[in-house]
Amino acid sequence: MFRRPPRQQYAALCYRVKKKTGDVEMLLLTSRDTGRWVIPKGWPMPGKLSHEVAAREAYEEAGVRGTVETMALGTFGYDKVLKDGIAVPCRVQVYALEVSELVKHFKEKGERSMEWVSCEEAAKRVREPELRDLILAFAARMAQTTPIVQAK
Numbered sequence: 001m002f003r004r005p006p007r008q009q010y011a012a013l014c015y016r017v018k019k020k021t022g023d024v025e026m027l028l029l030t031s032r033d034t035g036r037w038v039i040p041k042g043w044p045m046p047g048k049l050s051h052e053v054a055a056r057e058a059y060e061e062a063g064v065r066g067t068v069e070t071m072a073l074g075t076f077g078y079d080k081v082l083k084d085g086i087a088v089p090c091r092v093q094v095y096a097l098e099v100s101e102l103v104k105h106f107k108e109k110g111e112r113s114m115e116w117v118s119c120e121e122a123a124k125r126v127r128e129p130e131l132r133d134l135i136l137a138f139a140a141r142m143a144q145t146t147p148i149v150q151a152k
Helices: 050-062 119-125 129-145
Strands: 007-017 024-030 064-068 074-081 087-102 114-118
Touching (some): 007 064, 007 129, 024 129, 050 064, 074 129, 087 129
Antiparallel strands (some): 007 024, 074 087
16 A cells, blocks of 8 residues: 555663672653553654764653664664554664663653663563564673672
């Protein structure tokens, strides 16, 4: 049919490494409309690079700051349902963001639920299969690079 090309969005896969155990946790939040588990994402912003947009969305939607990678982890697709009920296909470029700061006051505070979960739990909660695959691939990458903490 006459399907338009997907609209571009940018997202942050927010994570932290627990100091004592070396476990990797991901931050998931609920979408404001459907309440499904998602990662912070948004539309391109004039004058900002794609990874900068991802970091900005993480701050506005979840109140987190940190170090964002400049190379994308990958992409996933989904249909964004607009207020008028029309579904718009979107392609989302995802950037890893290691969280170093959580702020108390941010733009969308109170509009979403947020939860730190294991990578495996994050993969179970998200609906988009390509995002699930990205989360699992990221978890595997982190397992190779994160040193195992020895109990004393």
